[in-house]
Amino acid sequence: MAPILHFNATQQDFYGGNFWDMRATGARLQSAAAEQSQGPPTNPVEMGLPDTACVAYRLSRGNYATLFVKVCGPSLQSIQWPADAEKTCSTPVGRNSVGPQLSLSTEDRNRANAVYDQFALAIAAYEASPGVNAFSSKFDAFLAGQATLTAQEQHGYALFNGHAQCNTCHLSGNANGATGGTVADAAPLFTDFTSSNLGLPKNLDLPFYHENKPDQHGFVANPQGLAFVDLGVGAFLSGSQGTPVPDQSWIQLAPQFDGKVQVPTLRNVDLRPYPGFVKSYMHNGYLKSLKEVVHFYNTRDAKCPTANDPNVKKTC
Structure with a gap:
């Protein structure tokens, strides 16, 4: 499991955190894995819940609600849910990450927030368990x-x-x-928990690069279009992504980490459901096989002689 994001002054480098840009720092919950797990529930392109409290609502209606209360305490069963809770939580969050919020008292909102943290810590505990990480290869x-x-x-x-x-x-x-x-x-984890800039090309197959036109609600996902550059860890450290930076002194370090992304584990790096399954590699999915990854490392400094060269992932 990744350590809490921290800056090593001797090495002049950041270690830990989760996500490609390290923004799940673990500083608040003392667990990077737990904070990472709090991203998908309200992400418009993942679970799409409009309110984090909807996780607590769903838990309260789940078959394991009693078990959750037994492990995490009575906060879950103490929340007074509004009559329209089901309707609200069944309304997907919009593309601009705005959705209807549950009408809760201050006390119940605090309880729901606590449940959301407990939910995340439970996921992190499961991810760290032998059931997920057996180290039995x-x-x-x-x-x-x-x-x-x-x-x-x-x-x-x-x-x-x-x-x-x-x-x-x-x-x-x-x-x-x-x-x-x-x-x-x-049980080595095959990562040093730092970040690197490999000079990886943009993956123009990603829809995000082409979402520079307003949708039906007038929302523009990527105003920069093909000109967009993912600054990775540098963007997070700069505070420009809207994610709080735990230590304000880190902001001045942001330019040094522009373009860097977290070094991932190589555990099960080629594990596939069947031999012909095509996996995507690197943080943006640009490479489609470990063979391409090796070619990239061997040839990334050799410029292709022509644009759209067919050998771009082989010899240049």
């Missing part, structure tokens, strides 16, 4: 001395830790060039 067995890598696997592991320098950011629990097999290597 062959690689984990190898580190524990209970399995042997094939010659091909051992070659890949040596390449990962050595010449390819993957281990520089995606920490495998070993120093570069090491071979593994010590207690300190148990």
